[in-house]
Amino acid sequence: MSEKIKAEKRTEFGKGAARRIRREDKVPAVVYGHGNDPIHLTLPGHDTMLALKHGGANALLELEIDGTTQLALTKQVQIDPIKRHLEHIDFVAVKRGEKVTVDVPVHLVGEAARETLVVTENATVQIEAEATHIPEAIEVDIDGAEAGTQIHASDLVLPSGSTLLLDPETLIVNITEQQSEAALEAELEEAEAEAGIEREESDEAAEAPAAEASAEGEASSEE
Incomplete structure (x- = not known):
């Protein structure tokens, strides 16, 4: 099923124009394919986000452009890593019955x-x-x-x-x-040994002999 989205052709390009489009809760997009020149569009942000969520990784959109309809298959979606809003979308033009x-x-x-x-x-x-x-x-x-x-x-x-x-x-x-924790640890130690990696002695392991030596020393002094 395709989602219907009303699109507008855009004539302004560049980072500044893209920022202005996003401030208006819209998304810059491009449709490629079928030997035609790329079509640069502006899409409504909220409706487009919902359409992509519903359609999944290969969302099919029915773009209404100046009174005509163009089926467009989603190929690449850029999302802001912090704000999580749509940055830009690339589509490929397709036709009904066409295999992709x-x-x-x-x-x-x-x-x-x-x-x-x-x-x-x-x-x-x-x-x-x-x-x-x-x-x-x-x-x-x-x-x-x-x-x-x-x-x-x-x-x-x-x-x-x-x-x-x-x-x-x-x-x-x-x-x-599923491997047990002991088996995983043994496998890790074996891999480290083969790679020539020596594990550093833990603080607790290092402190134990020292504590034992101290205890023996105290016992000797008391005698």
Whole structure:
């Protein structure tokens, strides 16, 4: 589903113009693609933010520009790291029925068996899908999965009309036996020893022999 957003063409460019646009709670954006010149736009900030949240990483927007409609696929979103508002958006122009290549997030469903460690080896999956039928996520069911379970790209259930572009043998999720704290510590010490790293003796460990020596000295003086 595409979200409808009313856009305005912009004629001012540069950092100063972009700052003025953002002060008005609007977002500078550019639409590329289909052999046309880039279209520079201004979008309403609040409505655009909601559309991107709803559509996910590959949000499809229906931009209304001067009485015409342009389908635009989100490709890059810049967000202010402190204020968290939209800084700039790059779109790619698409048409209904057109197939596009996108990276779709992997979403784990359920909980693996107890005392297991679930590692997502690939957080996204590259697929080809119709621009108007891009899934928000690819669900991977791990409910009750035991240690030793491996889920590869070929095991994924893709939406109808989507084609996997990854190597089918690509590991997506790996479920292993959860290591104890002692085993992790031993593994770390072994790795450090192989790397020639010597651990510094802790203060407590250093103080213990000193305390023992002091105690022995006191005992000798009393005798």
